[in-house]
Amino acid sequence: MPHVPLVSPGPPLTAAQRQRYARQVSLEQVGDLGQRRLAAARVLMIGAGGLGSPVLTALAAAGVGTIGIVDSDSVEVSNLHRQTIYSMADLARPKAEAAADVLRAHNPLIEVVAHQTRLTAANVLALIADYDIVVDGTDNFATRHLAHDAAALLHKPYVWGSVLRFDGLVTTFWVDGPAGGTRLEDLFPSTPGADEAETCAMAGVLGSVCAGVGAMMATETLKLIVGFGDPLFGRLLVLDGLDSSWREVPYAAAGSAPAASAAPAADHEPAAAAPPRDTSHSQVHTHPIPVPPSPGTPAPDEITSAELAGLLAERRAGSADFVLVDIREPWERDIVAIDGSALVPMAQLLTDEASTVMEPADRVILYCHHGTRSEYARGVLRDNGWTDVTHLAGGIDDWVRRIEPAKPRY
Structure with a gap:
């Protein structure tokens, strides 16, 4: 649906602009x-x-008048499979400068400003203040929070995307948006620890997934500028490259209920939208309306390694019944695991496949590497109908140190 354009129109188009953008102007x-x-x-x-x-x-080709580029890195050969703006000739060049040169060569009718610098608390406000929209394609939460918070402080829309392996996420945060606006913390209430947040360098990424997610981020930006379409306010768009699906997950400002999804209802969310592949994804709740828990004694938020060891002994003796669920990735489980646990990677928590391992009526204990992912997963399950779910404090790292020190740590 139409919305108020973010930017006032500039001078009448020149003959060169009319010719170049003819198919878009039409x-x-x-x-x-x-x-x-x-x-x-x-x-x-x-x-x-x-x-x-x-x-x-995409923005340069569309004719966005001024594009600023913030990046402190230099081009490496391992970048080239997905960072398609660069070529072999750009190796070792500063990325911001190399990318700016490419855009200027492609479209001489626009202005490109290279900010070859690391985004810091000292410069973020000055950098963002000069622009209408902030688009964030970084891969770490420290920079994301810094950029988002500065954009919110300056009342700028913040278009955000994330990719890992075959999956991608896209949304737009704006404190001045509909229904009181949305912020990064509405989708990701807290930041994963550095040891829990995977990156493309660690887990890998398919280059074409970057292209798909980046195209949607550019489209969001153009929609905001011109005032057409329905921006992704309160909606997380999820790409699963493995099953070739785009799905939508509603979210809302803290304290308010998510709006109903405009997309067809799905009985599960794709592997991508789940928690962090860059651990961020793990904080996404996959159903629009949380299911309230049944009355009864609430499960403890967490248990210790010693308590879990006792419960496992009771289960072996037939006096305890619960499901121990390892929510890490398969490669982590190949290194070390707790005997008697079942693997359900974070990305698959609410899928049909996961229901064969654990059902809402089951007593469920979750564990991950250090406890960060399992803590989020506990919240996801509780919001979606599980009433007796807890997690292992300190994760398998604490388990190995305290219970099975002969097992490997990583």
Whole structure:
């Protein structure tokens, strides 16, 4: 549905602009006025990597008048399979400068500003203040929170995307958006620890997934500038590259209920939308309306390794009944696992496959590496009908140190 354009239109289009953007101007939702808005817009791209590459090329091609690029890294050969804005000739060059040169060569009608710098608390406000929209393609939560909080403070929309392996997420946060606005913490209430947050360097990523997610981020940006379509306010778009699906997960500002999804209802969420592949994903609740727990004695929030050892002994003796669920990735389980546990990776918690291991009526104990992912998973399950679910404090790392020291740690 139409919404208020973010940017006022600039001067009348030149003959060169009309010729270059003819097929875009011919769209009823863009038109002459929309193209003038694009020409007047100023967009800051934070991160010129796997997501920044498709976003930057799409925005430049669309005629966004001023594009700023923030990145402190240099081009490496391992970047090239997904960071398609670069070539072999750019190896060892600063990314912001190399990307800016590519955009200028592609579209001489726009201005590109290279900010070859690391985003810090000292410079973030000054950098963002000069732009209309912030687009974030970074791969760590420290930078994401820094960029988001500065954008919120300055009342700028913040378009966010994330990719890992075959999965991707896209949404738009804006404190001035509908229904009181949304913030990063509405979707991810707390930040995963550094040891829990995977990156593409650790887990890998399919380059074409970056292209798909980046294209949606660019589309979100263009929609905001011109005022067409329905931006992803309160909606997380989830790409599962393995089953070729896009799905939508509603979320809302803290204290308010998520809006009903406009997408067809799904009985489970794709592997991608689950918790963090960059551990961020693990905080996503996959059903629009949480199921209230049944009355009764609430399960403890966490148990210790010693308590779990006792429960496992009771289960072997037939005096205890529960399901111990390892929510880590298969490669982690190959290193070390707790005997008697079942593997349900975080990404599959609410899938039909997971229901064959654990049902809402079961007593469930979760564990991960250090306890961060399992703590989030506990909340996800409790919000979706599980009434007796807890997690192992300290994860398998604490278990090995205290209970089975002969097993490997990682």
